[in-house]
Amino acid sequence: MYTEKVMDHFHNPRNQGVIKDADAVGQVGNPVCGDVMKLYLKINEGKIVDIKFETLGCGAAIATSSMLTEMAKGKTIEEALKIEKLDIAKELGGLPAPKLHCSILAHDALAAGIKNYKENNK
Amino acid sequence: MAKQKSFYLDNAATTPVDPRVLQAMAPYFNEAFGNASSLHGKGNEAMVAVEASRAKIASFLGCSSENVYFTSGATESDNWAILGLTRAILRDNSGFKPHIIISAVEHEAVIEPVRRLVKDGLAESTYLKVDKNGLVSPEDLKKSIKANTVLVSVMLANNEIGSIQPLTKLAQVIAEANSSRKRRILFHTDATQAPAYVECNVKKLGVDLMSLSAHKIYGPKGVGALYVGSGIKLEPLVYGGGQQQGARSGTYNVAEIVGFGKAVEIVSDKKERSEDIKRIKELRDYLVKQVLVKVPRSSLNGSLKDRLPNNASFIFPGVEGESVVLMLSRHGICASTGSACSSGSLEPSHVLLAIGVPIEHAHGSLRLTLGRFTKKSDIEALLKHLPSTIEKLRQMSPLKN
Numbered sequence: 001m002y003t004e005k006v007m008d009h010f011h012n013p014r015n016q017g018v019i020k021d022a023d024a025v026g027q028v029g030n031p032v033c034g035d036v037m038k039l040y041l042k043i044n045e046g047k048i049v050d051i052k053f054e055t056l057g058c059g060a061a062i063a064t065s066s067m068l069t070e071m072a073k074g075k076t077i078e079e080a081l082k083i084e085k086l087d088i089a090k091e092l093g094g095l096p097a098p099k100l101h102c103s104i105l106a107h108d109a110l111a112a113g114i115k116n117y118k119e120n121n122k
Numbered sequence: 123m124a125k126q127k128s129f130y131l132d133n134a135a136t137t138p139v140d141p142r143v144l145q146a147m148a149p150y151f152n153e154a155f156g157n158a159s160s161l162h163g164k165g166n167e168a169m170v171a172v173e174a175s176r177a178k179i180a181s182f183l184g185c186s187s188e189n190v191y192f193t194s195g196a197t198e199s200d201n202w203a204i205l206g207l208t209r210a211i212l213r214d215n216s217g218f219k220p221h222i223i224i225s226a227v228e229h230e231a232v233i234e235p236v237r238r239l240v241k242d243g244l245a246e247s248t249y250l251k252v253d254k255n256g257l258v259s260p261e262d263l264k265k266s267i268k269a270n271t272v273l274v275s276v277m278l279a280n281n282e283i284g285s286i287q288p289l290t291k292l293a294q295v296i297a298e299a300n301s302s303r304k305r306r307i308l309f310h311t312d313a314t315q316a317p318a319y320v321e322c323n324v325k326k327l328g329v330d331l332m333s334l335s336a337h338k339i340y341g342p343k344g345v346g347a348l349y350v351g352s353g354i355k356l357e358p359l360v361y362g363g364g365q366q367q368g369a370r371s372g373t374y375n376v377a378e379i380v381g382f383g384k385a386v387e388i389v390s391d392k393k394e395r396s397e398d399i400k401r402i403k404e405l406r407d408y409l410v411k412q413v414l415v416k417v418p419r420s421s422l423n424g425s426l427k428d429r430l431p432n433n434a435s436f437i438f439p440g441v442e443g444e445s446v447v448l449m450l451s452r453h454g455i456c457a458s459t460g461s462a463c464s465s466g467s468l469e470p471s472h473v474l475l476a477i478g479v480p481i482e483h484a485h486g487s488l489r490l491t492l493g494r495f496t497k498k499s500d501i502e503a504l505l506k507h508l509p510s511t512i513e514k515l516r517q518m519s520p521l522k523n
Contacts, residue, residue, distance in 0.1 A: 010448060016518055027520060031482035034442055034461060034470065038520035056519035058444035058461065 003093035006063040013062055015069035017052045024120060026113025029105055035061045037109040039069075043117055047076050053109075060099035064088045064106040077114055083107060128454045129503040133338075133432060133493030134281050134315060135458055139381065140340035140494070146384040147342065150377035158374035159365060168376045175383025182386045183332065183349055184323035191348050191370050192379055196314040198359065199333035199348040200231040200275075202370070203310045205238075206356030207273055207331075208245055211305075213357065220272040225250045225258045225287070226476040231333075232275050232312055233472075250276070255425040256285030256477050260295045267299050271307050278313040278327070279320055282460055282473040282489060283424040284433025286320055287311075293328025308354065314338055314346075318389045318494070319399060319430050324349055336378065340494060341385030345378035402492050403431035409490065409501050410434050416509045423474060423487065432492040435460075437479060440522075441486045441515040449515070453507045460487040 002010070019040035029035040035057035042050035051073050053065040067088050072080045089095040089103035130138070150171060156164030158172045173187065180187045193199045204222065211220050222236050226249045239245035248266045250258040258276060274296055279286045293309055300306045310331035313322055317339050324332055332349040336342055350356060350369075362371030389395055407426070413436060414420055423435040438446065443459025450457050460471025461484070469475075470484035479487070490504065516522070 007448075010445075011452060013518070031485070031521065034482075034485035036520055054518060054520035056440065056515075056521055057442050059448045061442070062445060062518065 001096070002059060002063070005093045006060065006095065009063035009066040009092065010059045013053075013066040015052045015073065016054070016066065018054065019050055019052050022052075024113050024117035026109045026111070026116055028108045028112055029057070031056065034058070035102065035105055037061065037065050037105055039065075039109045039113045041113045041117060043077070046078075048072050048074065048080055057102070058099070060095050060102040061105065063092060064095075064102045065109070067092050068106040068110060072110055077117070080110060081114060083110065126454045128456060129500040130456045131490040131492065131496065131500060131504060132456045132458050133496070134284075134489065134491035136337045136343065137340045137493050138495060139337075139342055140385065140388060142388060143341055143381045143384045147377045147381040150380050154376070156376075158376055159363070168374065171380050172374050172376060175379045178383040178387045178390070179334070179347055182317070182322060182390045184325050185349060186352075189349055189352060191350060191366050192374070192382075193346045193348055193370060194344055194375075195337070195346040196229075196312060196333045196335035197231040197346075199335075199346050200229070200310075200312055201235045202348055202356060202359040203331045203333060203350075204232065204235040204273065204275065206359055207308060207310075207354075208239055209357035210355045211272055212244060219270060220245045221248065221268050221270040222246070223248045223250060223263065223266050223271060223274045225252060225276045227252050227256055227280050227282075227285070227473045228275065228277055229281055229312055229314070232277070236275075246270075252285075252476050254477050255428065256280055256283050256473065257428060258287060258292070260288065260291045263292055264295045264299075267295075267307065271299075272305065273308050273310060275310040275312070278311045278316040278322070278332075279430050280473060281315050282471055283435045283477065284315070284430035284491075285424055286316075286428045286430065288428075289327045289329065297328065308351075315430060317386065318395070319432065324351070330354060336382035336385055339385045339389055342378045342381045345375055345382045347382070398494055399431050402494075402496065405496060405498065405501055406431055406434055406492055409492075409504070412501075412505050413508065416505060417512050420512075423479065424477060432496075434490045434492075435474075436488045436490075437474075437483045438486045438488065438512050439483050440519055441512055443485060443487050445515050446486075446488055446511055449511045450504070450507060453503065455504055455507060457504075458489045458491075460489065461485045 022040035023043045024041040027038040038054045040052045051069045055065040085104045085107045088106050154167045156168040158168040176187045176190050180190050236247050308330040311329045312333045314335045330351040335346040360371050421437050443461030474484040
């Protein structure tokens with residue numbers, strides 16, 4: 001059973017879509033595992049000014065993607081990197097144990113996006 | 123919880139209790155509430171009801187009452203058949219390692235006890251592969267039989283894709299092998315999904331052991347049965363007060379046993395049965411046709427031939443099944459999926475993988491199962507919301523092709 005907050009983010013996902021002129025993207029997962037998350041980041045003066053996601057996955061995968069975008073938006077890169085693997089699940093009021101990997105996946109997607117940004121701006 | 127109109131298309135998971143079943147059960151909670159093993163009037167009244175129910179089930183299976191044992195459900199029946207037989211053989215034959223053959227599409231209630239025996243070094247196993255429609259081949263079975271084979275377990279009808287196995291042909295293979303063996307190979311079938319739709323006469327099917335469940339045939343949850351052919355010795359799984367000739371201890375679950383009997387009596391009614399099957403099959407065929415037309419890139423798992431008339435199982439590439447189920451649920455539609463995310467494991471349905479569905483597609487499966495109380499409006503509700511649900515989820519995915 002999912003919490004009400006998980007279901008709210010699943011049915012009303014925040015920041016879902018594409019940023020066409022994104023400064024960085026981060027994609028993790030693969031269709032064989034059943035979950036693929038892609039984050040688009042718009043970064044201005046070290047701050048995440050916009051973030052959107054596309055996700056193929058279960059209810060928890062979509063909800064953690066959505067939750068993560070809310071958590072990361074407006075944060076500096078340094079602040080965003082402080083979001084820990086299970087913080088997203090915590091923010092959602094918890095996830096069933098087999099679904100915790102979705103929280104980790106969302107965390108990893110953000111880390112991949114920030115890594116991509118740093119590489120683009122070396 | 124707010125009451126929402128629901129459209130129930132998950133009858134393979136469980137069925138509602140038929141009002142006639144509920145009515146039959148009602149007196150056994152607080153009027154005829156006796157312990158069927160008690161010697162007094164209340165006990166006798168309960169025992170008469172238990173035996174009447176056993177007789178109805180025996181009549182449906184074409185066997186004697188003494189071959190029918192009540193259990194807590196098909197999971198217990200499957201476990202008992204497999205573990206009970208293996209343990210009985212091991213007790214009398216130290217050093218012998220029994221070989222068990224099962225199909226690759228069995229329910230976990232069959233797979234897991236076999237896996238446990240193998241893990242403990244007490245038995246060895248062979249899994250029969252299936253074709254793209256989920257069917258095992260009698261030739262494969264023939265080749266798999268070994269000198270130490272003691273049991274073959276192949277389900278009558280599959281819970282995920284509804285495929286109906288050729289049990290009679292498999293039984294012939296086993297009978298031929300048995301003609302030149304000292305110890306007979308026994309044939310078990312998990313018939314949980316079958317009684318409302320498929321012939322369950324144990325003699326016609328040629329099975330020695332059959333697992334049944336009440337809640338898949340409009341009876342209550344928590345009661346089932348195991349048919350055990352005459353002369354077959356099973357070690358008990360449940361020890362205690364020695365009920366049911368010591369084979370399966372535990373106070374008789376009288377009300378549920380009565381409900382189970384009534385449910386079987388209803389599916390035994392030839393006229394009602396054939397009308398139900400005809401109506402359900404028409405609705406199912408309409409559903410399949412419409413879904414394949416309305417949802418781009420959709421496909422049906424398995425063939426419509428040799429399939430339960432109430433089962434439809436689809437693949438929608440590019441979506442994940444749990445998300446589909448959750449979105450449909452918001453519209454009151456009750457369906458299920460074989461995706462990994464629905465099961466708590468990382469692997470999607472072993473049944474879909476066994477019929478050759480690619481793993482990335484198996485995550486996007488949806489099972490819709492109809493029943494006695496399914497109406498055309500349930501199907502229409504699904505057809506109204508499914509195409510937009512799939513479209514919405516595909517739009518959210520980073521993989522747009």
